[in-house]
Amino acid sequence: MASRQATEEDPDEAFVVETVRALGGATQGGFGVGDDAALVGAGEVVTTDTMVEGVHWDHRLAPADVGWKLVAVNVSDLAAMGARPRWATLAATLPAPLDRAWWQAFVTGLDAALRHWRLPLVGGDTTRAMHARVLTLTVVGRAASPVMRSTARVGDDVWVTGQLGRSAEALLRTTPGADAMAWLRRPEPPVEFGASLAESGLVTAMIDLSDGLARDLARLCRASAVGARIDPQLLPGGRPLAESVAFGEDYELCFTADPASAVAICSGAARHGLTVTRVGAITGDALPLLVGHACWPAPRFDHFSGDLH
Amino acid sequence: MASRQATEEDPDEAFVVETVRALGGATQGGFGVGDDAALVGAGEVVTTDTMVEGVHWDHRLAPADVGWKLVAVNVSDLAAMGARPRWATLAATLPAPLDRAWWQAFVTGLDAALRHWRLPLVGGDTTRAMHARVLTLTVVGRAASPVMRSTARVGDDVWVTGQLGRSAEALLRTTPGADAMAWLRRPEPPVEFGASLAESGLVTAMIDLSDGLARDLARLCRASAVGARIDPQLLPGGRPLAESVAFGEDYELCFTADPASAVAICSGAARHGLTVTRVGAITGDALPLLVGHACWPAPRFDHFSGDLH
Numbered sequence: 356m357a358s359r360q361a362t363e364e365d366p367d368e369a370f371v372v373e374t375v376r377a378l379g380g381a382t383q384g385g386f387g388v389g390d391d392a393a394l395v396g397a398g399e400v401v402t403t404d405t406m407v408e409g410v411h412w413d414h415r416l417a418p419a420d421v422g423w424k425l426v427a428v429n430v431s432d433l434a435a436m437g438a439r440p441r442w443a444t445l446a447a448t449l450p451a452p453l454d455r456a457w458w459q460a461f462v463t464g465l466d467a468a469l470r471h472w473r474l475p476l477v478g479g480d481t482t483r484a485m486h487a488r489v490l491t492l493t494v495v496g497r498a499a500s501p502v503m504r505s506t507a508r509v510g511d512d513v514w515v516t517g518q519l520g521r522s523a524e525a526l527l528r529t530t531p532g533a534d535a536m537a538w539l540r541r542p543e544p545p546v547e548f549g550a551s552l553a554e555s556g557l558v559t560a561m562i563d564l565s566d567g568l569a570r571d572l573a574r575l576c577r578a579s580a581v582g583a584r585i586d587p588q589l590l591p592g593g594r595p596l597a598e599s600v601a602f603g604e605d606y607e608l609c610f611t612a613d614p615a616s617a618v619a620i621c622s623g624a625a626r627h628g629l630t631v632t633r634v635g636a637i638t639g640d641a642l643p644l645l646v647g648h649a650c651w652p653a654p655r656f657d658h659f660s661g662d663l664h
Numbered sequence: 665m666a667s668r669q670a671t672e673e674d675p676d677e678a679f680v681v682e683t684v685r686a687l688g689g690a691t692q693g694g695f696g697v698g699d700d701a702a703l704v705g706a707g708e709v710v711t712t713d714t715m716v717e718g719v720h721w722d723h724r725l726a727p728a729d730v731g732w733k734l735v736a737v738n739v740s741d742l743a744a745m746g747a748r749p750r751w752a753t754l755a756a757t758l759p760a761p762l763d764r765a766w767w768q769a770f771v772t773g774l775d776a777a778l779r780h781w782r783l784p785l786v787g788g789d790t791t792r793a794m795h796a797r798v799l800t801l802t803v804v805g806r807a808a809s810p811v812m813r814s815t816a817r818v819g820d821d822v823w824v825t826g827q828l829g830r831s832a833e834a835l836l837r838t839t840p841g842a843d844a845m846a847w848l849r850r851p852e853p854p855v856e857f858g859a860s861l862a863e864s865g866l867v868t869a870m871i872d873l874s875d876g877l878a879r880d881l882a883r884l885c886r887a888s889a890v891g892a893r894i895d896p897q898l899l900p901g902g903r904p905l906a907e908s909v910a911f912g913e914d915y916e917l918c919f920t921a922d923p924a925s926a927v928a929i930c931s932g933a934a935r936h937g938l939t940v941t942r943v944g945a946i947t948g949d950a951l952p953l954l955v956g957h958a959c960w961p962a963p964r965f966d967h968f969s970g971d972l973h
Contacts, residue, residue: 367762371790374768375754378775378785393787395751395804403753403802405791442704444712445684446755446800453676459683466687476687478702480800481680482714487794491755493712493802495704 392436392496400496402432408487418457420540422464428565429494430472431544431606435563437553438496439546440472445479448489472546502553507560507579511611511637514620516545516629518592519568523602523655542606548627549608555623557616564605569651572609572643582640587647591632601652611637701745709805711741717796724835727766729849730799731773737874738803739781740853740915744872746862747805748855749781754788757798781855811862816869816888820920820946823929825854825938827901828877832911851915857936858917864932866925873914878960881918881952891949896956900941910961920946
């Protein structure tokens with residue numbers, strides 16, 4: 356059985372989300388829960404993600420990496436819906452007096468990511484911070500065939516893209532590999548592949564892996580009212596279980612599909628120069644289970660806050 | 665001649681804006697400068713505004729007022745483009761442990777404003793603050809006939825809606841009037857009127873008054889490469905000049921139009937239950953001038969930061 360720790364949410368965050376959802380009338384779509392991004396009208400998808408200095412990054416990220424990552428975490432949410440990014444706005448809250456060298460470096464990394472995903476920055480706002488920098492990017496995208504997390508079916512395969520646990524390795528080990536450090540600093544969520552998967556009609560549900568497979572798969576299963584059995588031997592990357600499933604910042608995709616679609620999915624991934632791995636199956640269990648383990652490893656990390664659970 | 669203080673921008677903010685604009689390729693539209701909101705494709709308009717605790721509000725605003733005002737300042741930007749709001753996303757950065765009573769009250773005011781402007785909140789993100797609360801709302805709207813600030817013509821009249829200086833009165837006086845306090849806490853920018861003005865084709869340029877007429881009219885004139893002559897006797901509200909033009913947080917509209925349109929503008933305003941006042945004219949001068957004064961009063965206030973210039 357999955358451990359409680361692997362599925363529970365922060366109670367304060369849950370309170371925030373519930374108060375907003377309770378508004379009813381004026382509010383619709385997923386405020387912080389539900390899908391990775393909100394569907395607004397026909398195929399129009401929006402996501403917003405904030406990075407707070409000291410919470411979402413520390414000295415291990417250069418200012419340019421922060422700029423890259425702010426774009427990456429947002430387009431990852433769009434990828435999970437099968438959406439391509441169209442445009443973005445930036446709200447930057449910065450302490451006075453301005454550290455111009457920091458800002459200039461941040462903008463360089465931001466620009467690199469905006470170009471990588473061909474995403475125009477159309478507007479923004481700058482305000483004065485009291486202490487830490489707070490950076491919010493809002494990205495609007497378009498999905499020809501939006502994919503939700505609530506539509507997985509019993510019997511589907513569970514897949515993940517790329518490898519798991521690179522950011523965990525980068526942050527937890529004394530001497531992490533260069534690949535792991537590079538992914539921590541400049542993750543490249545598979546946006547084009549996510550959109551093409553959605554358009555292919557091969558996937559039944561999808562979520563991005565920002566909080567680790569244990570938590571994110573639990574969300575997908577809860578939304579779909581299904582369970583799952585995951586084989587730890589199949590997890591790509593070959594890292595210890597806690598790094599692979601209980602850490603986060605993977606910025607890979609986790610998706611479900613009919614087993615008959617396996618060959619088409621693999622060849623689609625190959626066309627995008629990506630690897631995909633079948634890691635288990637959707638079941639009628641009450642929760643996602645980790646085969647051969649009584650419970651999932653407890654979450655090890657809540658971004659850079661230092662809160663090791 | 666207008667005083668230098670009345671037109672200059674914060675050099676740090678200018679640096680932030682210029683570095684982003686200098687990116688070229690990936691970036692387009694007005695990042696913090698140019699128009700109040702960015703035009704994205706045909707008639708699609710977006711604005712984003714952040715409120716920082718201790719900078720944009722203090723104890724004089726109840727949490728519910730902060731919620732209302734966060735919506736109001738954003739829809740005011742859309743109104744200045746002649747756009748109607750369609751949907752919004754909220755990014756809330758809140759100190760841990762969460763003050764649930766504060767958040768619940770904030771949401772009540774936010775909801776009241778969302779309902780007032782019939783604006784669905786479709787998504788959001790909550791993150792942990794290090795210190796002060798930081799709230800960013802991004803609002804997307806649609807403008808059938810977007811209006812810029814760069815298209816005023818010599819000979820146009822200069823108009824303002826409502827009255828000027830209510831927030832100034834509320835914040836500067838020992839015993840402000842109830843109307844002034846109410847507007848400080850729950851401003852009601854004329855969104856429907858802004859959209860109908862734009863659709864009527866009667867206005868040539870428009871801007872919202874968030875930083876005071878002195879600064880905002882200077883921006884409109886600079887963007888349009890024109891000057892203006894404003895008659896201080898005509899400013900609506902009957903408050904001292906410094907309160908009327910050099911403070912801000914008016915959340916009224918300032919627009920320009922051919923003198924032949926005056927009757928149509930007044931009757932349009934009457935249909936919306938609003939007052940409009942002709943306060944001067946656009947000229948070929950190098951700057952906006954205040955008739956009978958050597959210079960504009962120096963800006964008195966930079967939101968709630970305590971920075972009196």
